[in-house]
Amino acid sequence: MLRLRRRYTVGPRDAPTRKWVIEVSPVVRLELLKESRLRIGWYACKLGDHISVKRCYRCQAFGHVAAVCLRDPVCGFCAAKGHTFRECKREGTPKCANCSVTAEDPNHEAGDLRCPSTRRAMETQIKRTDYGKNDQ
Known part of the structure; x- marks a missing residue:
């Protein structure tokens, strides 16, 4: 069964x-x-x-959620510090806060599934997942 x-x-x-x-x-x-x-x-x-990856809606970093975040807010649209996605005027080109730090093309929102930083976080999650390969 x-x-x-x-x-x-x-x-x-x-x-x-x-x-x-x-x-x-x-x-x-x-x-x-x-x-x-x-x-x-x-x-x-x-x-x-x-594959599920936690991303904080307050600071945009991976691995935790906003409820436990102690960092300053960073916008998920423009990557500016001091305001959140909800408060953003969303003018101009989006900029990813995570890709701005890693020197990758930042011209997308932090929540974009094609984001290289998000992809890397997903790959890390896959590597950490126990698929039982050692049990067979």
């Missing part, structure tokens, strides 16, 4: 579709990924790994 544990859902509550993040054993994960879909009743659900 397939054993899975529902962790949480992702996406707007009123949307017609949402992501369900489930937890399974490494062996079951490999079997599920061989298929591209999981049939549940009349539904054929797409399958894939879910």
Whole structure:
């Protein structure tokens, strides 16, 4: 029998579709990924790994959330210190606070999924995840 544990859902509550993040054993994960879909009743659900990276909406840094942040606010749109994304006038070209520090192309918002800094944080998260490779 397939054993899975529902962790949480992702996406707007009123949307017609949402992501369900489930937890399974490494062996079951490999079997599920061989298929591209999981049939549940009349539904054929797409399958894939879910990579989640914490990004603070206060300072834009990775690894923590705003509720525990002690740093000064940094805007997620213009990368200016002293105000947040909500307070920003959003004029001109966006500038990523993380890529500005790492000398990469900063011409995007901090929350952009194509951001090199976000991609690097996701790769780090993948490396830290135990996929059970040592158990097989």
